[in-house]
Structures are given as structure tokens and as C-alpha cells.
Amino acid sequence: MFAFLEQEGISPALLRDIQKFRERYPLAEGLQGRVPAPKFHYYGKEIWENAAAALLCGKNLLLTGGKATGKNVLSENLAMVFGRPAWNVSFHVSVDAAALIGMDTFADGRVVFRPGPIYQCAKLGGFGILDEINMARNEALAVLHSTLDFRRCLDVPGYDRLPMADSARFIATMNYGYAGTRELNEALASRFVVLQMPAISPENLDRLLSRHFPALRKKPRQQLCQLFFELQAKCEASEISTKALDLRGLLDALELMEAGVPVGAALDMGVTCKTFDSYEQGLIRDVMAARISPKLTRDQLFDL
Amino acid sequence: MSSAHYSAQQRRALNQVWNAAGAYGFQPLFLSLDPGGRPDLYLNTIVGCVRKWYGEAEPERLFQSWAGDRRQALLDDLAWLALESAAFARELPGRPLLAELRRAHAETFFDQEQSLSRQEWMAKNQLSYTMQAARWRAVLGGRPPVMTPYEKRLSAALDMAGLDGAALFPAIPEVFSRFRLFNGKARAPSALRLRLTGRLAGMMTRLMPTEIVHTDVVDLGRAAGAGEGGTPAAAPRRAVLRLKEAGDADRQYIESCFGPPLLSARELGLAEQALCTGIHLGCRLWYTAGLPNPERANNPEARRMAEQALLQAERNRAAFSADAALYQNAISRLTERIQNCLQVHSRTETETARRGWLDPSRVWRAAVLGDERVFLREEPSNRPGFAVDLLLDASASRLHCQEAVAAQGYILAESLERCGVPVRVSGFCSLRGYTVLRVLKGFTDKSRGVFRYFASGWNRDGLALRAAGTLLEGPPDRRRILLVLTDASPSDSRRIPPGGEYPLGHDYDGAPAAADAAREVRALVRRGLRVGAVFMGPAANVPAAEKIYGRSLARIRSMDQLAGAAGTLIQNEIRELEG
Numbered sequence: 001m002f003a004f005l006e007q008e009g010i011s012p013a014l015l016r017d018i019q020k021f022r023e024r025y026p027l028a029e030g031l032q033g034r035v036p037a038p039k040f041h042y043y044g045k046e047i048w049e050n051a052a053a054a055l056l057c058g059k060n061l062l063l064t065g066g067k068a069t070g071k072n073v074l075s076e077n078l079a080m081v082f083g084r085p086a087w088n089v090s091f092h093v094s095v096d097a098a099a100l101i102g103m104d105t106f107a108d109g110r111v112v113f114r115p116g117p118i119y120q121c122a123k124l125g126g127f128g129i130l131d132e133i134n135m136a137r138n139e140a141l142a143v144l145h146s147t148l149d150f151r152r153c154l155d156v157p158g159y160d161r162l163p164m165a166d167s168a169r170f171i172a173t174m175n176y177g178y179a180g181t182r183e184l185n186e187a188l189a190s191r192f193v194v195l196q197m198p199a200i201s202p203e204n205l206d207r208l209l210s211r212h213f214p215a216l217r218k219k220p221r222q223q224l225c226q227l228f229f230e231l232q233a234k235c236e237a238s239e240i241s242t243k244a245l246d247l248r249g250l251l252d253a254l255e256l257m258e259a260g261v262p263v264g265a266a267l268d269m270g271v272t273c274k275t276f277d278s279y280e281q282g283l284i285r286d287v288m289a290a291r292i293s294p295k296l297t298r299d300q301l302f303d304l
Numbered sequence: 305m306s307s308a309h310y311s312a313q314q315r316r317a318l319n320q321v322w323n324a325a326g327a328y329g330f331q332p333l334f335l336s337l338d339p340g341g342r343p344d345l346y347l348n349t350i351v352g353c354v355r356k357w358y359g360e361a362e363p364e365r366l367f368q369s370w371a372g373d374r375r376q377a378l379l380d381d382l383a384w385l386a387l388e389s390a391a392f393a394r395e396l397p398g399r400p401l402l403a404e405l406r407r408a409h410a411e412t413f414f415d416q417e418q419s420l421s422r423q424e425w426m427a428k429n430q431l432s433y434t435m436q437a438a439r440w441r442a443v444l445g446g447r448p449p450v451m452t453p454y455e456k457r458l459s460a461a462l463d464m465a466g467l468d469g470a471a472l473f474p475a476i477p478e479v480f481s482r483f484r485l486f487n488g489k490a491r492a493p494s495a496l497r498l499r500l501t502g503r504l505a506g507m508m509t510r511l512m513p514t515e516i517v518h519t520d521v522v523d524l525g526r527a528a529g530a531g532e533g534g535t536p537a538a539a540p541r542r543a544v545l546r547l548k549e550a551g552d553a554d555r556q557y558i559e560s561c562f563g564p565p566l567l568s569a570r571e572l573g574l575a576e577q578a579l580c581t582g583i584h585l586g587c588r589l590w591y592t593a594g595l596p597n598p599e600r601a602n603n604p605e606a607r608r609m610a611e612q613a614l615l616q617a618e619r620n621r622a623a624f625s626a627d628a629a630l631y632q633n634a635i636s637r638l639t640e641r642i643q644n645c646l647q648v649h650s651r652t653e654t655e656t657a658r659r660g661w662l663d664p665s666r667v668w669r670a671a672v673l674g675d676e677r678v679f680l681r682e683e684p685s686n687r688p689g690f691a692v693d694l695l696l697d698a699s700a701s702r703l704h705c706q707e708a709v710a711a712q713g714y715i716l717a718e719s720l721e722r723c724g725v726p727v728r729v730s731g732f733c734s735l736r737g738y739t740v741l742r743v744l745k746g747f748t749d750k751s752r753g754v755f756r757y758f759a760s761g762w763n764r765d766g767l768a769l770r771a772a773g774t775l776l777e778g779p780p781d782r783r784r785i786l787l788v789l790t791d792a793s794p795s796d797s798r799r800i801p802p803g804g805e806y807p808l809g810h811d812y813d814g815a816p817a818a819a820d821a822a823r824e825v826r827a828l829v830r831r832g833l834r835v836g837a838v839f840m841g842p843a844a845n846v847p848a849a850e851k852i853y854g855r856s857l858a859r860i861r862s863m864d865q866l867a868g869a870a871g872t873l874i875q876n877e878i879r880e881l882e883g
Binding site: 093158219241287293 | 312316319320322323324326328329343345349398399400401402404405629630632633636637640647648658659660661662670676678679681682683
């Protein structure tokens with residue numbers, strides 16, 4: 001990962017500070033399995049530098065941006081490069097305080113505390129990835145206030161106060177304006193530094209594809225990049241839902257093509273059929289039909 | 305967004321144009337659909353590329369220069385051939401697949417040649433056809449068709465590959481002038497005026513675009529052709545009419561057109577006593593959920609009108625079925641939006657569980673009964689605490705878009721039903737002194753009832769709103785959201801009677817009518833209803849709409865946007881009600 005960051009041109013001073021952080025907070029035994037090993041790298045020097053600097057300063061990060069901007073990829077990349085175990089919590093409307101910090105349960109005839117992901121993260125000095133934080137109700141999130149601000153502790157009702165480990169950080173993600181999401185409570189938002197995630201740039205998408213599919217020829221790679229951005233424009237114009245704007249899906253489709261699945265079928269499986277609406281599928285296929293020939297063979301796509 | 309109404313296939317074609325242009329929302333000069341009504345991907349991509357490489361103004365100016373000329377269709381075809389060659393050359397390096405699409409289009413052109421009927425052949429312009437055949441034959445690498453020297457030279461001149469915008473747009477008129485096709489001055493075909501009466505007039509009004517005139521008869525118009533979603537080109541004018549005072553005849557007329565009332569004569573009388581007061585003194589009410597009944601008609605005119613109302617329901621259903629895919633997509637997306645909003649803003653209910661917060665009052669059950677459900681847990685309640693009333697303006701100002709209103713009403717009703725939100729859809733209009741409130745779909749009815757919508761007469765908004773607040777009862781234990789589709793231009797043939805603010809009386813229109821509607825909206829809000837409006841009408845009516853509905857107002861430019869706009873208003877209301 002450090003080699004990749006050097007390649008990206010990340011400031012050497014920052015990289016040194018990250019190394020120092022890793023040395024200061026060695027990974028406890030048995031937690032290696034919790035350190036993410038992300039399949040994809042996040043591309044974008046400025047965002048990398050800002051995010052790393054914020055975490056080194058002890059801040060919690062709020063990553064905001066639309067679908068396919070790499071919020072989760074960056075979160076996992078950060079946990080990996082800082083060498084910290086990660087607890088990933090996917091927020092939804094039913095998430096309550098108990099689901100976050102833990103709850104009482106009944107075991108062997110007595111009441112015991114069953115710790116939740118935030119509790120464990122605070123105790124073990126991990127990175128808590130709070131995915132789609134604005135899907136949860138603000139009341140449920142109030143329990144995080146003391147954890148996220150200068151107090152750096154977690155007060156579990158009926159139990160001791162848990163001071164947060166120095167290396168613990170929280171990285172929240174949210175897709176503002178996504179149908180049904182709510183405004184993030186001001187009190188909660190003020191406990192994060194906010195990083196607005198830009199959409200992946202054409203150059204970075206091209207680099208991502210060439211890194212993961214080194215055998216992919218240049219021309220089809222460029223057309224696939226264009227295809228992704230054309231779908232993005234269609235989503236922004238609300239002509240299709242965001243279901244088919246799926247970068248992972250596009251990469252999956254390429255893997256299938258490399259394995260010999262015909263181009264049309266692979267794009268259907270990875271992208272088009274992510275939406276179940278036949279009208280939307282028609283619109284997506286039209287975008288593809290104007291870019292990628294379904295007759296393309298594996299040999300025409302890849303240098304095998 | 306565009307202001308026109310598009311079918312599902314047209315919308316798909318539009319998307320092909322927008323995609324190639326890399327810009328959304330504009331209305332292209334042309335859309336290409338094959339004889340089967342399917343979008344032509346290659347030509348639509350070219351239309352989009354023309355916009356991408358040459359902008360909007362120049363092509364529009366070019367086609368406008370011969371608009372109305374008797375050879376307009378031919379000139380359009382030839383100009384597109386020229387633009388096609390230029391745009392293809394510009395786009396090809398960035399979109400290599402375009403060459404393949406072009407070849408496929410050329411093959412389709414010649415394939416279709418085989419299936420054309422004699423009439424279709426006769427309808428084709430020979431010169432245009434020859435030029436196209438020459439272009440597509442060349443694309444396929446074949447020998448050009450047999451052409452005269454003039455045609456050969458024209459065909460070569462229309463190949464404008466490699467010209468940039470600055471050279472291209474002067475070049476096309478220059479070619480047309482050189483080949484004596486167009487000298488820069490549009491010559492209109494000679495005008496033909498026909499005055500039709502009787503059956504022939506009836507037939508032509510069905511086939512041709514119509515102008516909207518408010519009258520006191522139910523008169524169902526056909527949708528105007530192009531641009532039918534927009535504001536009627538001609539401002540509605542007030543018809544000179546003499547109100548019939550024969551009460552029974554009017555009542556029978558209303559009943560035959562709108563169906564029997566939901567209330568007994570006594571109940572209706574009491575409602576009129578309570579509601580038809582002030583500036584609505586002397587007005588009548590008709591509250592119904594029925595079907596038009598030609599059998600109840602008291603004269604041939606009323607019978608014809610009732611029959612047409614039934615026919616309009618058929619048209620509404622047919623229009624929906626024709627574009628079912630597009631509408632089902634709209635329903636799914638609106639359902640998802642409302643469902644998400646409901647979930648996020650749902651209230652929570654506490655329930656007992658096997659884990660959660662210990663409930664001290666239940667601990668004994670674990671020890672004595674072995675019951676592990678001694679904890680409390682919060683669960684979001686999925687039961688929305690409100691119901692929606694959609695009130696559709698069904699006056700003659702909607703004659704041009706009845707099918708679209710019905711479809712959008714259905715989309716909204718069905719989406720809300722799927723989210724478990726009770727919804728009722730009603731239409732309102734005024735006719736012969738009666739303000740008619742017609743329930744198309746009750747809270748427990750199927751959404752398809754909305755297709756019974758038809759437009760006619762006037763709209764006395766103040767009285768309709770007052771009646772909606774009283775006669776349309778909501779389900780118990782639920783807040784009510786009243787959404788009104790309006791053009792914010794209330795007007796009725798029944799004048800405001802002399803007295804009060806208007807000692808000499810006043811027409812029910814303009815500022816007095818808007819002030820009346822605004823008063824009634826405030827009264828409804830005071831009674832605890834949440835009132836919002838979706839406004840579609842001329843820009844001049846915007847101040848009136850704002851005066852009547854305040855900030856709970858969404859403006860749409862095409863009836864296609866009704867359900868989406870109403871959905872947004874509902875989301876806002878959900879946030880305020882449940883938040």
C-alpha cells in the first residue's frame with residue numbers, strides 16, 4: 001500500500017507520519033484478521049492527503065458524496081494504511097443505540113453485556129466505519145456524541161465509563177440527498193471534519209481499469225470509461241435510478257469478459273440487471289449499444 | 305425538463321439523443337423512430353452529436369430558415385444528410401462503434417425498402433429517397449443508385465464530412481441555393497380554409513388539434529398533437545352564454561354527465577346551505593363517485609356528452625397501456641422514494657425482546673417462567689399516520705392533457721397505495737352553477753378508478769376547496785394532506801352576487817377569485833389539513849398560485865412531472881408530520 005501511495009505522489013512527510021502512527025500503536029494480537037485488505041485502491045492524491053492528515057490529527061472523518069465516489073473504498077484503504085482493525089456498521093432506520101454500543105442479554109441464567117461494534121472499536125483502538133450514517137435516526141446517534149468529541153469516552157448505561165483508545169477513529173460515509181435520507185443532526189456533524197468526495201475522474205477510472213485488467217486493450221478500456229460516465233450523466237438527469245451506476249458491477253463485468261463470458265451478457269450481469277425495471281434496462285442497453293459492440297470477443301478486448 | 309409529453313418510445317429516443325449530446329433536458333429538433341415506432345439508435349445518436357459538436361442555436365436557425373416552406377420536408381431530409389456526414393466524422397474518433405451503427409442503419413434502410421407498401425412509396429419524396437439511397441449505398445461500399453448528373457452533384461455536395469461549424473452552416477443553404485432547392489425565402493403552401501358543420505365538424509375535432517373554450521356544457525376535447533403537455537397556445541376565452549335556470553333540467557344534465565350523488569337530496573341541501581354562502585351564494589354542489597350515465601340524459605346533447613365521458617375513460621386506459629413500461633418505471637421510483645422517506649421518518653414503538661434494555665418489571669418471568677423476553681427494544685412503526693387527498697382540476701383548461709392527468713394521478717395513487725398510505729383521488733369542476741366534486745378513487749378503491757377522469761366546464765376553486773374540506777372525510781386517526789392540481793386561475797360562469805365586498809357583484813375570476821381560493825386554503829389549514837399544490841399553468845398565474853398556496857407549491861411545466869412533484873410535496877409533508 002505504501003508503494004502505491006508513493007506512486008500516487010502523496011507527500012513523503014505524511015507517509016512518514018503514518019509510519020510513526022503505526023509504530024506508536026502496534027496491532028494487538030488476534031486483530032490482524034480485522035485489518036481490511038481492500039481489493040481496490042482509492043485514486044485521488046488530494047483526497048488521500050486530506051483524509052490522512054485529518055486522521056493523524058485525531059479527527060473523525062465524514063465522507064460525503066454520491067454513489068460510486070469511493071467512500072467505502074477510501075475508508076477501508078485508510079484503515080489498512082494506518083494498520084488498524086476496522087468495524088464496519090451499516091446504518092439503517094432500525095439501528096438503535098443498543099445495536100451500536102451493545103446491549104444486555106441473557107446467558108447462563110444471568111444478564112450479561114454483549115458489546116457492540118462501537119464499544120469494541122473504542123476499546124481496541126480500531127477504525128469504526130459508519131456507513132450511510134444519515135440513514136439512522138438522530139436519537140440513535142446521540143449515544144456517539146461523547147465518543148466523537150473531546151471527551152473521547154463511551155458511557156454505557158448501567159456499566160463503567162469506557163475511555164476510548166488513542167488510536168481509535170471514526171470514518172462516517174453519507175450520500176446526501178439520496179431518496180429518503182435525513183439531514184445529519186448539527187451536533188453530530190460538528191464532531192466530524194467533512195470531506196466532499198468527488199466523482200472518480202476519467203483519468204483515475206482509466207488507471208483503475210488498467211491496474212486491475214492489465215491485459216485490457218486501450219480502445220475498449222476508453223470506451224468502457226466513457227460508458228460509465230454516460231451512465232452517471234443519465235443518473236444525474238434522473239432518467240435512470242442509481243442502481244446501475246455501479247463501478248464494482250462494471251469491474252465484475254470485465255472479470256466475466258476476461259473469463260470468456262460474451263460482452264453483452266457480462267454487461268447485463270454486472271450492470272444492466274442491477275435494475276429490475278425493464279424500461280430502465282432498455283435505456284441502459286441503448287447507452288451500451290452506442291459504445292460497446294456486443295460482438296466483441298475476448299481476444300479483441302484483451303491481449304491474452 | 306422538456307415541456308412536451310412523450311410516449312415511452314419517444315422518451316427512449318430522447319434519451320439516445322441526450323446521451324450522445326452529453327447534455328440532458330433540452331428538446332431536440334428531431335427524434336427518429338422507425339416505421340414500427342421504435343427509436344432509431346444511429347440517427348438519434350447523430351441528432352445528439354449535432355448538438356454536441358455544433359450547439360443548439362445554429363442548427364435551430366438553419367431549420368427555421370425554411371420552416372413553413374412548401375418543400376420543408378425535403379429540405380429537412382437533405383439538411384440532415386449533410387449534418388449526418390459532418391457529425392459522423394467529428395464523433396467517430398471518440399466513438400469508434402459509430403461506424404458499425406452506421407452500417408447497421410444503412411442495411412436497415414435497404415431492408416425496409418422491401419417491406420414498403422405502394423402508398424408508402426408514393427408518399428416518399430423521390431429526390432430525398434435517392435439522396436438517402438446514395439448515402440447508405442456508399443456506407444455499405446456498394447455501387448451508387450442510378451442518378452441524373454444533377455443528383456450525382458447534389459449527393460456529392462451533401463457530403464460535408466470534415467467541415468467545422470463555422471463552414472458547415474453557411475454551406476448547407478449555399479448548396480440548396482446552388483441546386484435551386486431553396487433561395488432563402490420560405491414560400492408557404494396556399495392556404496385552404498374550410499368551414500365544417502354537423503358530423504363532419506365532429507369528426508374533424510376528433511382528428512385535429514382543438515382550442516379550449518370554457519362553456520357550460522360538458523365538452524370533451526381531443527388532445528392536441530405536438531406540444532400537448534404545454535400551455536394551450538390560445539388563451540381560454542370566456543364563452544358568451546345564457547345560464548339555464550331550469551333547475552331540474554340542469555340537475556338531470558349534471559347527473560347524466562357525472563353520475564348520481566353520494567348524498568341524499570336532503571343531505572346535499574344541508575351541505576349547500578352550509579357551504580354555498582358568501583360569494584358562493586346561489587351556487588349548487590354535486591358530490592358524486594358515480595359513472596356518467598347516458599340513460600339518464602334528458603336530451604341528445606346530454607346523452608352524447610355522457611357517452612363521450614365514458615369514451616374518455618377508455619382513452620385514458622388505452623394511453624396508459626400504450627406506455628405501461630414508462631409508467632410502471634415511474635411508479636417503482638416514486639414508491640421507492642416515498643417508502644424510504646416513510647422509513648427514515650417513521651416513529652418508533654417499544655416492544656419486548658430477547659435482547660435490548662433490561663425491563664425490570666419483567667425480570668421475574670425469566671426466573672419463574674424461563675421466559676427470556678425480559679428486554680425492551682425499539683422498532684420503527686411502518687404505519688404511516690396520514691392519508692392523502694389528491695384533488696385534480698377537471699375544468700376545460702385540462703382538455704388538452706386528460707390522458708396525461710389520468711396517468712399521473714394513477715401513478716401517484718398506486719405509489720402511495722404500495723407504501724400503505726391511504727389515498728383518494730377526486731376531480732373538481734363547475735358547470736351550470738354546480739360545483740362538482742367527483743371521487744374517482746376512494747381510500748379503499750383500486751387505483752384504476754382514476755382513469756375515469758375527464759375535464760369539462762369551469763373551476764370555482766374556492767367552493768371546491770371548501771366542499772373538499774367538509775364533504776371529503778378522512779380516515780380516523782390520520783392527518784390529512786390535501787394536494788391540489790391547479791392552474792391558479794379560478795373562473796366560473798356564475799358571477800359573485802352583489803353584496804359585501806362587491807356591491808355590484810363581480811365575475812368569478814381574476815383577483816377576487818384568487819383571493820377567495822386563498823381564503824379557503826387558509827381555512828383548511830386552520831382546520832388541521834396540510835394543503836399543497838402542484839401548479840401547471842402560464843407564468844402570469846404564478847403570483848396567484850403563490851398567493852393561494854404559499855410555499856407549499858411545486859411548479860411543473862409538463863403533466864409528465866405531476867406525480868414526481870406531488871411526491872416531493874408529500875415527502876416534505878412527511879418530514880414535517882413525522883419528523
